[in-house]
Amino acid sequence: MITNFKRLLGQSNSCDTCSQHIESGGAELSQQHYLITVAGNPNTGKSTLFNGLTGLKQHVGNWPGKTVMRAEGGFRYGTENYKIVDLPGTYSLLAGSVEEEIARDFILFEDPDAVIVVMDATAVERNLNLTLQILEITDHVVVALNLMDEARRKGITIDHKGLSKELGVPVIPTVARTGEGIGYLMQAVSDLVEGRIQTNPRRIQLDHVLEEMVNELVYEIKKSFPHLKNSRWIALRLLDGDSSIYKAFETGEIEDLFKKVHPYDLKSTAENPA
């Protein structure tokens, strides 16, 4: 089911759920835009949110070399254009499956300007596992606490402000099916990509010995590859013996992977106009 938020929100004249209208599919992808992505467990309403934001203007294909579906689309919010990629639904990012590898590599190497993590409000604990793992990789996270209607029906209330404080990133309650809260969600995304808000994501605490090991590796990585972001996360993966990360170091591809910039990125094109 595709819900077009623009139509949905546009029809009610008193649109108090959003400060600015979303123009689904309004963005031409050749224009400058921000790159954002939607991640989450399966069946959290991830794709409903994606469809709602992009409308029918989507490109659907496969991830390069994989048999997993990839959908991307564009929309306009406020004065900015956004390109949005729907990641496969996963329970973790430990790269145990093709889907997990795709989701992880995208967040890690494409370095999106914002990751919308869609959480199922009726199963917060399970959904937090993935959220915390994403927070290990990137700072650019906004959480959409979705399926709020189902949670209400089941008599579950979530202190979203408390959750936001715990996670160190914005948490917006939403019902993607009806469009409830989507305006606030996009406002938070916009604030994040424009640098109006700073996040302070929670990281997993390790014991002293482990923490020292990680720091030692982080120091080495930062020394040799100053461009690399998420050096802490890479250090953790190296300690865990992640074969894909080992391979990237062995072949020297690691920096290439991170150096990659999306061609129409606002920031990068602004810095070196072609």
Add this chain to the structure above:
Amino acid sequence: MHHKDYMKGLSILQKARALREALSDDFRDILVEGIYTESERIAGSVSHFEDGERKNWDIKIDRIVTHPLWGLPLMFLGLAVVFWVTIVGANYPSQFLATLLFSIGDYGARLFEWLHMPWWITGFIWHGVYKGLAWVTSVMLPPMMIFFPIFTILEDLGYLPRVAFNTDWLFKKVGAHGKQALTMTMGFGCNAAGVISARIIESPREKLIAILTNNFVPCNGRFPTLIMLGIVFFASTSPSSFSSIIAAGAVVGSVLVGIIFTLIVSWLLTKTILKGEASAFTLELPPYRRPSIMRVVYTSIIDRTIFVLRRAIIMAAPAGGAIWLMANIHIGNESLVKIVSDFLTPLGTAIGLDGVILLAYIIAIPANEIVVPTIIMGYLGVGAMTDLNSLSELRHLLVDQAGWTLLTASCLMLFAVLHNPCSTTILTIWKETRSRKWTLISAFMPLLIAFIVTFIVAQLWRLLQSGI
């Protein structure tokens, strides 16, 4: 530039490898557990359940049935109760059905004699094919009518994911995927279904382990065999009040043996031909549901009982005919059954069984359901016995005529749990793996293990006996 990167990368890898040396093996577990503990803490502090009544009820039950300490023993106790109910309940209907069906057979044979049919037509039809069918029906139908509805209710309630939850850590310990606990649980229903369900495991290595070891848990087709052996053997050797409990215990024991071998073989595979580390995963415990009566009836009667019985009957009719022919075709002075089973006897005796049992297993390759009926027909064909119409007479036949001992019954139960998968399962493994090598391994590895284990048990048993 590239070369420099390359060198820098290598020096970091060296460092990482050195640090990993000093790291404990369960680093990943520590990481994953850190994330899970944190999730649990945060979720607990921000969520509030209003009408907690129902929700709490679910959680309270889960706290008990998935308790780290007594979750597993509770599971086996529950299983024992299910088997006990099956064994106690199946006894009388089984006797009734046997009496009824065999008397029909008698009338049929007499009718044929009255019509002056040649003796071999009467024999082939009534003493071969019909007797095979009557045996399968009276021996298998009553336990199935009790066991399958209970099994289906447990399934419908949502208990099976809890079984997986209780056992997944065991699989991780042996280096396999925790989800193998789920595919194993599916195998209790049907091994072919269990093999297909291994699709939920993404990593090819762990999927193969799950496929290759699925056969070690007895499926619905083998449960009746185990239950019947339990009834006939373990139930009647002891005083009646304890007998059914002991019989149930014997069946639970063989299930336990199956699970233990699943773990041992998984471990051996991860240490030899399928090396690697276990991946982490999330197991969702679905809420408990009230089983729908119509669905339970439909699934247990149509999908399970009729399906298994139909397969057994289709296989039992030709098997009954075949064994009757073998018993009545004589080469020299000996019947074919006697010649073949005598030939197999040395091998059979070495593993605690006998030639007739091995012959039955060869005839029963297409469907494990008919092993015991075939064994019985093999014995009946050899000796000139009158019809059996109760389980105690069956016991009389096996113990007094065929010379079965507790060792024979134990080895047969072990063999039934461990031996090669049925042809349907082998075909499914071929379809899932598309590999001749893995299909052959999946067929012969369990068979080899079954021979080795029963051989060791039989030899030790005899050694201990001669020692006393």
